[in-house]
Every structure is written in C-alpha cells, then in structure tokens.
C-alpha cells in the first residue's frame with residue numbers, strides 16, 4: 001500500500017487565494033447584481049503589447065512550415081533569448097552575467113519553488129515575514145519545517161525575519177545563521193525596497209556565513225528610484241553567493257503566456273561543486289523548456305518597440321499605484337509601497353484584523369484585496385491592494401472606499 005509524503009500534512013490550510021475566491025463567490029451568490037472590483041490577486045489586466053503579439057504571430061507562422069518548425073529546444077533556452085537577456089538586463093547595466101549562466105523557464109514561480117531541491121534537506125532557511133507563500137510551502141514540502149532535533153539545542157529550520165513598520169519592512173540580518181536566504185525586492189506583498197548598501201550587507205553576510213541568497217526580482221521593472229538595485233549582481237561578491245530569479249509576468253504581461261529565467265553564476269560553488277551544474281542537471285531531468293513561440297515573444301520584450309510599449313504599460317500600473325497610495329493617505333490610511341512596486345501595503349484602521357477588513361471592504365465597498373495575515377504572522381493588521389487593475393476600476397474602488 002502506498003504511503004504519502006507526510007511533509008504535505010505540515011502545510012498550513014489551503015492556499016490564501018482559494019480562501020479569498022470562496023468568500024467572493026459566496027458574496028456574489030448572495031448579491032448577484034453586485035459589481036465586485038478585484039484588487040487582490042497579482043494578475044495583470046492590460047493586453048499583450050503589439051510588439052509581443054507580432055513576435056508570437058511570426059513564430060506561429062514559422063512553426064507551421066518545414067523550415068521554421070522547432071521541436072524540443074536547447075535545455076537552458078534559445079540563444080537568441082539568453083543573449084537578449086544578458087545584453088539588456090545585465091551588460092547594459094555594466095554587470096557581468098554570461099548567457100550560459102541563464103536558465104530560461106516558464107515563469108518565476110516554478111524556479112523559486114524548485115530551486116530548493118538542489119540543497120540538502122537539513123538546510124536552515126530564512127524568509128521574510130510577511131512572505132510570498134511559495135518560498136515557505138515548497139520548503140515545508142521538502143521537509144524543512146519544524147524543529148531539527150539534533151541535540152538538546154534543536155533549531156527551527158525555517159527562520160522568519162519580521163518586516164514591520166518599525167524596520168521599514170526591511171528584514172534584519174538573522175541572529176541564527178541560515179543556509180538559504182530568500183529575498184524579494186521590490187517586495188511582494190509590502191512593496192518595500194532596500195537601497196544598494198543594505199543589499200550589499202546581505203551579500204557580505206551570505207559570503208561570510210557560506211549561505212546562498214535566492215533573490216526574487218519578479219518586480220524589478222517597477223523600480224523608479226535611483227538608489228534601488230535592479231539586480232543583486234550590482235553588489236560586489238554576489239556572484240559567489242546569489243541566485244537571481246526573474247519573471248516576464250509583471251513587466252510584460254506574460255502571466256498567461258509563461259516565461260521567466262534564473263541566473264546561477266558559475267562562481268557559486270562549494271568544494272569545487274557548482275550549483276550551476278546541479279540546477280542544470282535538475283532542469284535537464286525534470287523540465288523540457290519554455291515553448292519556442294513564447295521565447296520569441298520574450299525576445300520581443302527587449303526590442304526597441306517592445307521596450308517602449310512596455311514602459312508605457314508599467315507606467316499605466318504605476319499610475320494606479322500612485323492613485324491608490326495617495327488616495328488612501330488622503331483618506332487617513334497609513335499606506336506603504338506603490339513607489340517602486342505595484343503593491344500598496346496598508347495598515348487596517350482601528351487595529352482591525354486583516355480578515356475583518358477584507359470582509360468590510362467586500363461587503364460595504366465590493367472591493368477585494370488580500371488580507372496581510374495570509375502572508376505571515378507579521379502581516380496581521382495589514383492589507384494588500386494591487387495596482388494591476390484597470391484605471392477605471394482603480395478609481396471606482398477608491399471612490400467606494402472613500403464613501404465607507
């Protein structure tokens with residue numbers, strides 16, 4: 001008889017967004033005419049930019065011809081895309097990342113979820129609190145949760161680093177040294193960023209402790225301030241301690257197309273064993289690559305026209321972010337984020353719990369956001385709104401909240 005992977009039983013409840021969906025569905029069943037505005041899930045709403053649509057069309061046409069057909073692609077992704085990534089995301093910024101250090105994938109979620117597989121089950125993992133739940137859940141699935149009873153002084157494998165109003169939503173270096181450190185800037189859910197010297201401290205710390213930083217840069221395109229690093233490789237020494245993960249979802253609207261990439265520098269090694277080789281082996285075994293047509297669409301993200309169109313698209317969402325942040329502050333809310341990120345992290349009024357505020361907004365304003373407690377203990381008393389709605393809906397949602 002089969003047994004199950006007991007680690008799955010350690011996972012907390014059901015996934016946050018399915019709880020939200022259930023509450024919204026129940027509300028809509030009771031109020032069939034209500035127009036609910038969703039500023040909860042981090043999905044984009046603007047259509048694909050014309051340059052991307054054209055690239056997709058061209059690639060589809062090619063695939064229907066004998067000469068242009070593409071079957072299984074190269075394991076790490078097509079050269080045309082990896083070269084474009086290196087040129088625009090790194091070389092243009094004076095950073096040294098080579099094309100063969102790029103692993104193209106079908107999105108950041110699977111990479112941030114799967115990367116832990118190349119590390120030992122006994123690694124200690126530090127995550128921010130609040131946190132993008134995928135970092136925690138994938139480590140719990142792999143058995144990295146609870147107390148490690150090695151001796152009387154057993155330790156927790158998961159180390160939570162509180163990100164609060166007091167520390168500007170930027171974690172402090174943990175007292176117990178972790179082996180893996182997940183960092184995400186601009187941050188989901190708080191919208192916080194850290195300046196380059198603060199990120200440099202993390203890189204120095206990781207190199208000193210022999211830890212690896214898993215740097216999630218999914219929201220890099222939203223950075224608007226000068227002193228905020230776009231890549232962890234802007235910090236000296238990052239090539240020996242950091243893996244960087246990117247997504248095409250939020251900068252180019254690929255949430256439905258699916259594309260991302262992970263950089264594993266060849267300098268990242270222990271006793272001569274490169275993490276690059278392990279990740280290559282892992283991907284080569286379990287993954288067959290992003291579709292050719294999607295990689296062509298990814299290439300178009302870096303074309304002159306593509307860049308121009310996407311700058312406008314990101315600008316559209318950032319205008320929503322400004323409207324939400326300033327609108328809420330004007331109403332007397334304490335609202336953070338929204339300057340270098342498409343997320344606004346607001347403090348619930350009158351010490352309401354996150355879920356109570358969720359219910360209030362749903363019932364009285366028909367606006368859906370995300371309760372902060374769904375991202376961790378330190379998220380209690382906070383609420384996340386996203387700038388990914390249409391401008392019309394964003395304005396309408398704010399008007400309704402103002403009427404509350």
Ligand code: PLP
Pocket residue numbers: 042106107108109110112132184188216218246247248249255259260
């Ligand atoms: N990383 C963070 C921090 C995210 O917020 C998200 C999506 O919301 C992802 C990764 C997933 O990105 P992708 O759509 O590329 O899988």
